Amino acid sequence: MRQTMEKAAIWTGHLARLALWSAGTGLVLMTVLIAAQVVWRYILNDSIIWTEPASVMIMGWFIFLGAAVGIREGYHLSFDVLLYMLPLRAKLVLYSISDIAVTAFGIGMIWFGWQLAARTAGNVLPSLGISGAFDFAPLVAGGILIVLFSIERVLRRAAGLPTARFGEDPEAA
Template sequence: MKLIGTIASVAAAGTLLLLVALFCAAVVMRYVFETPIQWTEEMSGFLMIWIVMIGAVVAERDDQHLTIPLLTEALPNRIAAGVNLVTSLLSVGLLMALAWYGYSLAMKAQFKFTQILKISWTWIDLAVPLGAVGIALFTLARCIGYARTAAKGNA
């Protein structure tokens, strides 16, 4: 899991760096050389989708997704861990459904291409299932800790 987390961090940082460099180049070309780069808007949208999905994987790895722990903080540790385990497993189920439907969408878009760069929409749409699977993996890893806490019997 550590390798997947490291790959996700590097990919998120690299994609964000590429997006910032692209924006800088686009601004310089447009306002200094008065020759805009036509494909920057299309590529920016493409990169933004990937940044969001890879960033979501990194956020899940670091346990930084928004949670409202009001109920679980009021419960004993064992019961709270059980509640967290059940909600996490439900989340994994939803994420896997998202991955399945996202993959189906990506495969249906094989012959649909972007207007300027002629990139297959499959490469854009694959961000969703890959992100969902990555989030599900880190959620499952967290489930192991919840299961251990629930099984200990610490009240």
């Protein structure tokens, strides 16, 4: 299992890097669109009608992609005060419980995001001319990555491999 998880970690690492670069590119693109809107509105006294909804949609992508990568790298929110006083084995169990809870949250993101997308698929976003379902695509994609990365963390821990979280090296026990 250890060798399989090491290979899987390489694949998910590439996926995380792609998601992070996409999120960073989206952040830059959103900034450019907002800057263009400001220039057009206040300097050229005109308006580009599609920049605001496009920026909001791009923001959804970089938020959810960045959050998924943060979960893979162990930067998601947690309350670690108790963990500083526990032995390593207990920490690993609690980390796994946390990752399972995050997996459940990711499944909820996929499930409810998909329902929202299905309900808005017939609507057309007026300024972009695309289906309203595209507004919820980042929620579903981010949920898929969160589930994948959380399961990877649990399986890596079960295989005795370190995860990205500081102080969580099972081989040190």
